[in-house]
Amino acid sequence: MSEQTNERRYSQLAWAMGKTGILGYGGGPSVIPLIRFEAVTHYRWMDDEEFGEVLAIANALPGPIATKMAAYLGYRQKGILGSIVAVLMHILPSVIAMVCLLSFVEYLSNSEVVQGMIAAVMPVISVMLGVMAYEFAKRAYKGLGRIMVVVFCAISFALLQLVSIHPAIVIVLFLAYGAFHFRLAERLNSKAKKTEKAEGESS
Known part of the structure; x- marks a missing residue:
């Protein structure tokens, strides 16, 4: 990789x-859609599936969620130095x-203007989180089916x-089930392929 490409990746x-x-106003959850846009949509460092997996693991670990996501993205692109940057x-x-x-701080915390700004931004954050949740739910629907999505939501x-x-704890439980589910699905698909192959050879 050339020096120019390295510098571009850091920039x-x-x-x-x-x-x-x-722009991440309101704490960790409000920043996640922004990070997703940069990582998935804009620069295409990863796809939605990987982003969802990383987000789930980051949620299960202690510390600020947005900082952990930034550290992972940096490390994924340029190692330890990229993570620091x-x-x-x-x-x-x-x-x-x-x-x-x-x-x-004291003045701003009691300012009606600031309180109005906070009230105006909250619906935007809610919509951003809602859109991201909908897209993840749509991917879950494709992978698990409608009934399983409804059951897991409940x-x-x-x-x-x-x-x-x-x-x-809930995230860890669902991660463990996801690993079991897809491993079981792979075994069933493998058996089905072997059965089809055996039937094809016998015929």
């Missing part, structure tokens, strides 16, 4: 993560803003809202 990481740090560029906008606005709702199990 892409820096620019993409810098944008998510600046991605994380720094993601958190620097917030750090700089906090330092610059520290003396105005189970996850019950575990999270009624039983109040920690989300990380």
Whole structure:
């Protein structure tokens, strides 16, 4: 890989993560659709399936979700140095803003203008998260079928809202089932192919 290509990849990481740090208003969940856009849609560093898997694992691990996603993307593209660049560029906008606005925090927290801005942004964040959830649900529908998607949604709702199990535990449980499900599906497909081959040879 040429030096120019290396520099371009670093600049892409820096620019993409810098944008998510600046525009990711409202904390980790609101940043995820922005990171997905940069990683999947814009630069095509990965597909939706891999992004969903990484997001699930990152949710199960301790720490800020957006920072973990930035670290993974950077490491995936340019190793440890890429991970450092991605994380720094993601958190620097917030750090700089906090330092610059520290003396105005008390005023801004009670400002009607700021409260109005927060109220105006919340629907946008909700729509972004809703669109991402819909796209993941559509992929789950293709992979598992409508009945299984409805069943899993009901189970996850019950575990999270009624039983109040920690989300990380629920994610780990579903990851474990996913591994079992696809391994079982591969075995069944393999047996079906062998059976078809044997029938073809006998005929």
